[in-house]
Amino acid sequence: MSILSEWREFKSIHEGWNVAAGCIEPLHTVSVGAEEVVVTLDLPYVTSKEVKLRCPANDVLEIFAETSKKITFKALGAKHRHGEFTCYHARIRIPVHIDERKISSRLKHGVLELHIPRVK
Secondary structure, three states: OOHHHHHHHHHHHOOOEEOOOOEEOOOEEEEEOOOEEEEEEEOOOOOHHHEEEEEEEOOEEEEEEEEEEEEEOOOOOOOOOOOEEEEEEEEEEOOOOEOHHHOEEEEEOOEEEEEEEEOO
16 A cells, blocks of 8 residues: 555544534544453434444444534634534544444443454
């Protein structure tokens, strides 16, 4: 893979905010354990039925969720950025192979927690 194509892939995964689509990348953490991977995402104003998950590759998890209302950066206390968004979108690279058929999830108080078994 060339450096340019690697940069394009990195940029497409780590863009942060898509103005045209009104989507923002949520804050997230990935914790790798011996048996499972736990991914935690900050998704305020989202209900569990609005969350869509998919694994386009063994090492990539994609999350899309629509918010229940328009959110402005100003409402979140950000002074350095202006605009609004209505959805979250993240492509998260997982450092180990996972079994996407057995993902369990829980959304509570705007925090989505995913438990994904590792492939043995």
